[in-house]
Amino acid sequence: MKQIHFIVNPISGKGKHVINQELIDRFFPKEAYKVVLHFSAYKKHAIALTQEAMKQRPDIIVACGGDGTIHEVAAQLVNTDIALGIIPVGSGNGLASNLEISKSMDQAMENVKNGLIKHIDVGQINHKYFFSNMGFGIDATIIENYEKSGSRKLISYLKAAIQSAKKFEFKNMEMTINGVPKRVKPLLLFISNSNEMGYSMTLTPKASLQDGLLDILMVPKINTLQKFYFGLLVLLKKTDRFAPAEWMQLPRLEVTISDFQNNAIQLDGEYYLFKENTFVIQVLPSALKVLC
Structure with missing residues (x-):
């Protein structure tokens, strides 16, 4: 059974997106997936939520938000075996666009479910x-x-x-x-x-x-x-x-x-x-x- 954790910034993109259990169940049936939802409450909260999710050793952690949320989640996954999924619901969406990840909620969810893993470079400045x-x-x-x-x-x-x-x-x-x-x-x-x-x-x-x-x-x-x-x-x-x-x-x-x-x-x-x-x-x- 594949385990996936979603880290959701509820105010990204002015909070117009709706990512909830009902939506998750539509794409990830419970008999095949173990899915956990986490919602950030303040800036950099996604860092702590990702670190907590990593203790469960999931296959995928999905960042649902803009570039800031994606940065916070991705930074915890560098040099690990956990794959990063992206649901781009922010304003700029620079990395998602470069990776050709759709802004369509349905297509982005399908990408988490069936997408191919790509290994990408990471930039580092000091720590x-x-x-x-x-x-x-x-x-x-x-x-x-x-x-x-x-x-x-x-x-x-x-x-x-x-x-x-x-x-x-x-x-x-x-x-x-x-x-x-x-x-x-x-x-x-x-x-x-x-x-x-x-x-x-x-x-x-x-x-x-x-x-x-x-x-x-x-x-x-x-x-x-x-x-x-x-x-x-x-x-x-x-x-x-x-x-x-x-x-x-x-x-x-x-x-x-x-x-x-x-x-x-x-x-x-x-x-x-x-x-x-x-x-x-x-x-x-x-x-x-x-x-x-």
């Missing part, structure tokens, strides 16, 4: 994981302002981007690649494991979840007109046309931000404050099992 992308620059400021807005709409994200562009604080950074240091002062230092950020937007269209590499985009300090032009290219998914940008594919890099002891970083579209200034970012090849 934390990321699955889609992370960033040190203006994207972290955008996420901070986006979360403060209290709205999970694309227009709110765009407003946060404009607000952040006006007040962004540049930091001196040192990137070390293959032992060679390089000083930068970037508007954006974006490190991606997948080719989508959410809302169907991308900064790294050539990134792959299975190539053992991280795609790195570094945009230096630019003027206001260039910022608006870069923003337009992001919306058009043509960031590769932005000449001032630098692109790299690497399995590992180090970043030091010597002037700041606390640093804001976005991980998979969520804001985090790291109380450290030296970072090792690397890829863990094929470290997560996902149903897709």
